[in-house]
Amino acid sequence: MVLGAGGFARETVQLLRAHPGCGPDGRSYAVEGFLDDDPARHGTLVDGAPVLGGTGLAADLAAAGTALLVCVGNPGAPTSRRRLVARLGLPDEAFATVVHPLASVSPDSVVGAGTVLHAGVVLTAAVQVGRHVAVMPHVVLTHDDVVADAATLGAGVRLAGTVEVGESAYLGSGALVREGRRIGADAVVGMGSVVLTDVPAGETWAGSPARLLHPAHGRPPVHPVPLESSP
Numbered sequence: 001m002v003l004g005a006g007g008f009a010r011e012t013v014q015l016l017r018a019h020p021g022c023g024p025d026g027r028s029y030a031v032e033g034f035l036d037d038d039p040a041r042h043g044t045l046v047d048g049a050p051v052l053g054g055t056g057l058a059a060d061l062a063a064a065g066t067a068l069l070v071c072v073g074n075p076g077a078p079t080s081r082r083r084l085v086a087r088l089g090l091p092d093e094a095f096a097t098v099v100h101p102l103a104s105v106s107p108d109s110v111v112g113a114g115t116v117l118h119a120g121v122v123l124t125a126a127v128q129v130g131r132h133v134a135v136m137p138h139v140v141l142t143h144d145d146v147v148a149d150a151a152t153l154g155a156g157v158r159l160a161g162t163v164e165v166g167e168s169a170y171l172g173s174g175a176l177v178r179e180g181r182r183i184g185a186d187a188v189v190g191m192g193s194v195v196l197t198d199v200p201a202g203e204t205w206a207g208s209p210a211r212l213l214h215p216a217h218g219r220p221p222v223h224p225v226p227l228e229s230s231p
Helices: 007-016 054-063 078-090
Strands: 049-053 204-207 210-214
Touching: 049 054, 054 078
Parallel strands: none
Antiparallel strands: 204 210
């Protein structure tokens, strides 16, 4: 069951339909539908899959043996996936872990529960990817990178060696990060940015080289969206 019915969720459903055996050790997942807290979506079809109700149904589904996959988050609300997982309060065993068959994961790399690796993702050597991380197509994580829980790496992100990405950080498509740098928790890095220095927690940086755009807690307001919405 996919939690959220936005862009990331829809892309992940397409992955699961094309490659159902993409779980750990070849475990197969069938897409039963979406859960989303936007009442307007309940009872509708999203890309042919039903929106069965809100995320309040997740615990009962997990108890019945249905694997869950939390696919929410956007740069305006980078902490939404972490908050939803915390609200559910379920063990790691309740969540699916999805690795596209065209992703390359070295034997000494680790991928946490609930994480999604899309096509073309590369983990080269001793990479640690936490729980509920969204890794979009053609991301390259090089030696000894550490990506904390609930982070989001947009398509084409490249991390040089020994980079640390904090919890719920959001790196936009095509961002490049120099070796040894740290992206703080809840930070946002804009699309195509070149990060040469550490990005403090909660701040928004953009540009080449990347510079401070908004301080921590100083992002412009976004329109209220349901917790389960995604791009």
